[in-house]
Amino acid sequence: MQKKTRDSETTKAKIIHTSMMLFSRNGYNATTAEEISKACGVNKAMIFYYYKNKAGLYGAVLSHALESIHDEVINKDKEYLEPLEDLEIFIKTYALYCEKHPYLPALLLRELSNSGAYLPDVMFDSMRKLFALLSKILKEGERQKLFSNVEPMIIHFMIVGTINLFITTKPLREKSSKIEDKIDTCCDCDMEYVADYIFNKVKLMLGVKPT
Amino acid sequence: MQKKTRDSETTKAKIIHTSMMLFSRNGYNATTAEEISKACGVNKAMIFYYYKNKAGLYGAVLSHALESIHDEVINKDKEYLEPLEDLEIFIKTYALYCEKHPYLPALLLRELSNSGAYLPDVMFDSMRKLFALLSKILKEGERQKLFSNVEPMIIHFMIVGTINLFITTKPLREKSSKIEDKIDTCCDCDMEYVADYIFNKVKLMLGVKPT
DNA sequence: CTAGTTATTAACTATATGGTTAATTATAAA
DNA sequence: TTTATAATTAACCATATAGTTAATAACTAG
Known part of the structure; x- marks a missing residue:
């Protein structure tokens, strides 16, 4: 050509x-x-x-940064699976999405940090839809007595916030680990490990009985 | 006068x-x-x-925004209390500090969102010290077999990230709750409730046995 | 080959804004 | 009262940068 x-x-x-x-x-x-x-x-x-x-x-x-997040995260959650499966898919898909689109977390945090002023509609909608999805999963799990003592907004921040921070702080964590090697900043943790760790911790948080 | x-x-x-x-x-x-x-x-x-x-x-x-965080959070953690007590103090003091200084979380998130470039030393040091403190508490708890499966960096993000997001997103959450009242964005939650919720969830995460 | 359209360019403009300066006013020490 | 010093001001400057424009080069349909 x-x-x-x-x-x-x-x-x-x-x-x-x-x-x-x-x-x-x-x-x-x-x-x-x-x-x-x-x-x-x-x-x-x-x-x-x-x-x-x-x-x-x-x-x-x-x-452009957000356009596929719905396909990847939201559509991947086929309706009415097990809440626990849904939750796992939610966490892991979001984590992998952020890893594949590493610009998103920084853009997101930056927008959030001045949400008082102007937040673009496209971002606001995307965030709302994402939270609505998690919220639905958690409520359904609660209804089925699988999850207990659920505060969706806080759980959501724990998941999404942690993933975003983990990605955006990468250079910082590397810098810190060079200065003081006694403190482990999870520099070598890969995203899959982190997502899995978060999922397991969230399970514990929600009082899921080990099978 | x-x-x-x-x-x-x-x-x-x-x-x-x-x-x-x-x-x-x-x-x-x-x-x-x-x-x-x-x-x-x-x-x-x-x-x-x-x-x-x-x-x-x-x-x-x-x-100015950071100057008292050490007094409030770090010094309040008198050395060698029970790890669980230390953890509770850490979470609650940080939460209340952020509530009292509501500008800090936004400044922090903004700096983090371009940490790749330039992060002021005063902020970098402050963050490192804070993390070092939590890290010490968690390690000690692990040593005493009170906490299990600890990844300090991720736990830290879960605590600090959640509190920061909770504060910075306040106007957003209010806007969202007006649009769609079916979804609870924790608008009426006060900081004390949130801090307590986080503490309890972190306890579960760390596998702390109920007393 | 031609004419019309689309993509590309360099040079330009207007304005916002970080920073300066030199003059002026209040205050405290003598 | 005088004097030195610190605080305050308005007017100014230099520059960076968002956005424009008019000319030009490349492509496409006829």
Whole structure:
């Protein structure tokens, strides 16, 4: 195939991926249009040509980062399995999703940290749907007397918050472990191990009887 | 007493408190010197007069937000109590501290969300010390066979992350509960209840036998 | 081959904002 | 009262950066 000298899809994709990286690494304001354009070798004006303005680009980045989370996490939970199975799928799928899309946790935490102000609708909806799903699983488990003393919002923070922090703090934990090697910051833990650990702890929290 | 028309301490305090509010609400870049000065009725040049530049101001804000966390959380943990008591003190003191200093969680999450880049030393040290303390408590509990299957870093995220998220998401949770009242976002939960809930769940997680 | 459309570019503009400066006013010490 | 010092101010500057524009190059349909 012949190499095209211009291709809108490629250009748009370059812009989105580079922006996602920079926004999640440095935040919205600290990321400049010129920085993006230089990093992906695309003329600055293309950003405004395709995304109208910086806010439009940011919205597109968020949509892109979130677009598959429903397919992966929500649709994977086929309705009305065992609550315990559902819970396991929820935790592990979310964890693996975040690992595959490592920009998401940082974007999420950053948005949450100024939720008082403006949170993009696409992100708000996505978070609400995710919580609604977990909430349903937990309530069903409670109804079946499998889970006890459930406070869904707090459980949700324990799961999602822990996974997000685990990913975003990775460089910090590595730095810390170099300074003081007596303290284990779980540097070598892989995501699968962490997800499994969380699942087991949540089971204990919910008073699930060992089978 | 006669009202002073000028007082450096008052001026500095005004700047710090207003900045802390604005930085935590809108982030570093999105907060302008003029915005701060107008919000606290102090001339803009005073900011640079007392804090040299914006980064200096931010550093002072962080120091101020963190300065008492050691007294409150770390010193309150008198050495070598029962691990379980220590754990309870750790969780509850941290929770109450965050409630009393509601700007801290947002500043923390924001810094964490771009930890890859630059994290101020004062914050890095504070986080490390906090984690070191919890780590010690957990290890001691494990040694005494009170706690089992401990992964300190993950437990730490579960505690601290949950508290931080609970505080920063307050406005979001209220907004969500208005939209869909079927889902309980723990809007009316007070911090004491949440801290107690977390403590009980962590006990279960650590396999603490009910007394 | 041509004409119209789409993608790309470099150069430009307007504005917001971090930071400076030099003058001024209040305060406290002498 | 005088003087030195610390606090405060308004006006200013330099620069970074979001966004524009007008020209141009590449592709496509006819």
